[in-house]
Amino acid sequence: MNEVINTIKTRRSVRIYREEQIKEEELQMILEAGLWAPSGHNAQPWHIAVIQDRKLIEHMSHVATQDMAQSTLQWVARMGRSGRNLFYNAPTVLIVSGKKEEDTMLSSVVDCSAAIQNILLAAESLDIGSCWIGLIRFFFAHEMEVEKLQLPAGYKPLYAVCLGYKARMNGRGPERKNGTVSYIR
Numbered sequence: 001m002n003e004v005i006n007t008i009k010t011r012r013s014v015r016i017y018r019e020e021q022i023k024e025e026e027l028q029m030i031l032e033a034g035l036w037a038p039s040g041h042n043a044q045p046w047h048i049a050v051i052q053d054r055k056l057i058e059h060m061s062h063v064a065t066q067d068m069a070q071s072t073l074q075w076v077a078r079m080g081r082s083g084r085n086l087f088y089n090a091p092t093v094l095i096v097s098g099k100k101e102e103d104t105m106l107s108s109v110v111d112c113s114a115a116i117q118n119i120l121l122a123a124e125s126l127d128i129g130s131c132w133i134g135l136i137r138f139f140f141a142h143e144m145e146v147e148k149l150q151l152p153a154g155y156k157p158l159y160a161v162c163l164g165y166k167a168r169m170n171g172r173g174p175e176r177k178n179g180t181v182s183y184i185r
């Protein structure tokens with residue numbers, strides 16, 4: 001099977017990581033893959049903050065899960081009360097932000113999502129676990145906390161991505177749903 005397609009089909013969200021930090025060379029390859037994502041009008045509206053400070057990662061998780069515990073969505077509230085680390089104790093967390101400017105904000109979320117997909121696939125190709133974290137928005141709701149991330153002016157944090165060496169190998173993924181493709185020929 002084609003190597004890229006195989007990587008796409010075997011990648012899974014990893015939620016159990018080894019403690020050791022990923023190698024700098026691997027991190028740089030993953031980041032580079034993200035920066036080569038397509039973007040509308042080649043705007044490249046992303047900024048990626050690499051967080052490897054375990055205390056800051058733990059703090060972000062704590063702030064987010066406290067707010068999650070108060071959510072009206074029961075599954076979110078349960079996760080917030082579970083005591084689990086939002087980042088599954090991954091040693092590296094990427095914060096992906098998009099430009100706030102009106103002309104690029106139209107596609108910033110989509111463009112940053114494409115960068116994240118490249119990051120996830122690059123990590124898998126290096127046998128590094130990853131997980132896209134959308135619930136980080138509970139942390140991003142606290143402006144004073146977000147300032148600790150030292151993001152450049154004009155960027156809005158959108159998502160987080162966990163990275164780390166897998167504590168166990170990927171399992172088999174769920175079957176794909178039927179009826180999700182139609183043709184007009």
